[in-house]
Amino acid sequence: QVQLVESGGGLVQAGGSLRLSCTASVSILSIRAMGWYRQAPGKQRELVATITSGGNTNYADSVKGRFAVSRDNARNTVYLQMNSLKPEDTAVYYCNVDKWSNERYWGQGTQVTVSL
Numbered sequence: 001q002v003q004l005v006e007s008g009g010g011l012v013q014a015g016g017s018l019r020l021s022c023t024a025s026v027s028i029l030s031i032r033a034m035g036w037y038r039q040a041p042g043k044q045r046e047l048v049a050t051i052t053s054g055g056n057t058n059y060a061d062s063v064k065g066r067f068a069v070s071r072d073n074a075r076n077t078v079y080l081q082m083n084s085l086k087p088e089d090t091a092v093y094y095c096n097v098d099k100w101s102n103e104r105y106w107g108q109g110t111q112v113t114v115s116l
Contacts, residue, residue, distance in 0.1 A: 002026055002105040004095045009110030012085055016114075020080040022095030022107055027076055029053065033098045034078045035069060038091035038112075048093070049080060053100075062088070085114045 008020040020036065028034060035050030049059045049069035057069055068081045078095065095107035 002097060002099070002103070004097065004105055004107035006093075006095050006107040006110045008080075009093060009112045011113045011115065013115055014086055016085050017081070017083045018085065018112060019082065020093055020095075020110060020112075021077055022079075023075065023077045024097060025076070028071055028073050028078070030099055030101075031097045032100050034071065035096055036078075036080045036093055037096055038089075038093045039109075040091040043091075045094070050096075051078065082112070085112075087114045087116060090114050 003025040005023045008018055010018060012018055031053060033050050033052045036048040037045050038048050039045040047060055048063055049067055051057045051069045051071055059067060066084045070079045090113050092109040093112050094109045097105045
């Protein structure tokens with residue numbers, strides 16, 4: 001099992017910033033890709049941002065230019081810096097890992113609420 005511990009969610013006003021953190025119980029070097037997904041009430045879970053073991057990133061069009069995903073391999077941690085937050089960003093954010101062994105794991109989710 002891989003344990004993922006998420007933190008950083010909360011309530012913020014539109015235009016504000018939050019940084020989400022996700023720490024894995026194993027080295028990120030054993031993970032093919034790691035990133036963030038989100039799910040708003042009544043909606044399908046969607047990709048927000050991912051980063052591969054090689055450092056390649058991709059983002060949903062809706063967050064490009066506002067969000068940034070990064071890794072700290074020494075701490076086995078992935079971050080999601082969220083700037084210029086909008087009410088449409090309100091959702092439960094889930095950390096995701098995709099291991100080289102083809103196992104996938106999800107964090108428990110952290111609530112992000114953006115108010116007007």
